[in-house]
Amino acid sequence: MIQGKKILLCVSGGIAVYKAAALTSKLTQAGAAVKVIMSESAAKxxxxxxxxxxxxNDVYTDTFDxxxxxxxxxxxxxxxxxxxLIAPATANMIGKLANGIADDMISTTMLATIAPVWIAPAMNVHMYDHPAVRKNIDTLYSYGYRYVEPSEGYLACGYVGKGRLEEPEKIVALLENYFYQPKPVLTGKKILITAGPTREMIDPVRFFSNRSSGKxxxxxxxxxxxxxxxxxLVTGPVDIIPPQGVDLVEVTSAEEMFEQVINRFEKYDVIIKSAAVADYRPSQTFTKKMKKHEGTLMLELERTQDILRTLGKRKSNQYLVGFAAETNNIEEYARVKLESKNADMIVANNVTSEGAGFGTDTNIVTLFKRGGYKRELPLNSKKEIAKxxxxxxxxxxxEEGYK
Incomplete structure (x- = not known):
């Protein structure tokens, strides 16, 4: 998948530099063209x-050479x-890139490139958890940088924890998956997808919502x-850069999402309802901020309209996919939802499982279809699960009826 791809490997200083050498070898063997920039510290x-x-290829270490x-x-x-690909990426290098500092060959090149940038951190576990480092990582994430999460294990400093540079084989596999061009098996199909949470307003400063990230x-x-x-893509409020080539419709409340989906429903071949839409909303919304007072507060809630159920009743030849985020009795609840909502597929997961909860970059799901069909998809990236x-x-x- 990476045959002929041009990979610029930027190596910053740390004991994990030896892994970057192995990574260079594996990328080259896989057919990639690799050029390397090293920091002064890495060369030590x-x-x-x-x-x-x-x-x-020549190796670059000095901006002026x-x-x-x-x-x-x-x-x-x-x-x-x-x-x-910056591997290993030290705390120092991450800090430079997050703050636009260009004082060496790597950081200067990073300000000039418009290519996708991946960062593979490697450092002491406490350094990785430091608020400054986490803030810098979040900043780079907002710039569109992608991360190869460090693995856990014995570190050179003697600690055991998260901070090891991911193994070269795993990084190569991630790159191969990134450059993979899937067959256009959905060419000519119109698909509507819902994502993210909804917000149900209480007053101008407060709302009910949930933990869905929209990922x-x-x-x-x-x-x-x-x-x-x-x-x-009909999306609730999220902090994600929209994918290219997708028609984006932004909404806030469950009612807004209902209207946008229902108004478009007849025009689509497939509807995938992955949004975590609020089941209830305040029956009364206040135009001014509610002031606190002594004692308890009771808010009356009313049901929102069930989008999936409504689509299930109205569908003619559309293929309808729903999601079921559960904490127990996963299969039982998924199959009940499949029938009661007249869906064609339910994607169910246990949000309490490690790697499958809200906000993660990974997921673990099980697909349920009519006739007792069940397929389990083990822990993987959400993009791979989506595929x-x-x-x-x-x-x-x-199949017959969906041609």
Whole structure:
């Protein structure tokens, strides 16, 4: 999957530099074109000659060392890359990039590139958990950087915890998955996907909501587009950059989401309702901030309209997928929902399972369809889970009644 891809590997200083050497070798063996930039500190752990031999390319360490007088090295490298990978990424390098500092070859090149950037941190467990480091990571995430989470284990400093650079084999596998171009099995299909939470206002400053991050719905929208579908994403309030090529419809409340979905329903072949829509809302909304007072406070709640049930009653030839986020009796509740909502597929998960809760980048789900069909999808990234769900949908659309 990475044959011919141009990977710019930026290596900052830390004991994990030796893994970056192995990573260079594996990327090259997989057919990628690899060019390496090393920080001054990185060169104290492993020499540039090692990376030169493994990549079969010049290694860059100094912004002012122009190896080709016809180009400006850091601009040329920034433009050359299909993807930039910083591994290992130290706390110092992460801090530089988050704050726009450009005082060495790596940080200067990073300000000039428009290629996707992946960061693979490696550091002491306490450094990784420091508020400044976490803030810088969040900042880079908001810039669109992608992270290869460090693994847990014995660290060079003697601690045991999270902070080990992910293994080279795993990083290569992640890159292969990223560059994977799926077959356009949904070409010509119109798909509507809902994502995120809803907010039900109490007064101008307070609302009821839930823990949904929208990551699963956004992953579905991105992957459906890659699979060739014409995608509309109806989303509640989230902090995620929308996928390219997707028609975005932003809503806030359950009522707004109901209206947007119902008004569009007839035009779509597939509806995937992954949003965590509020089941209840305050029966009275206050126009001014409620002031606190002594004693308890009681708010009366009323049911919101059930979007999935309404779609199930109205559908003619549409394929309807619902989600079931449960904490117990997963299969029982999923099958009841499948029948009571007249859905064609229910994607169920236990939100209390590690790696499957709200806000995570991973998920563990089970697919339920009519006739007793059940398929378990083990822990994986939400994008990979999304791909499997959509391929299942595509297979179902080939069956009688969904052509």
């Amino acid at each position: 752990f492993v020499t540039p000659l090692t990376f030169q031999a493994l990549s079969r 122009e190896k080709d007088s016809k180009v400006i090295a850091h601009i040329d490298l920034a433009d050359w890359a299909d993807l930039v 699963m719905g956004y992953a579905l929208a991105e992957m459906a587009s890659k699979l060739g579908a014409d995608v509309t 499997e769900i959509l391929i299942e949908v595509a297979n179902s659309l080939k």
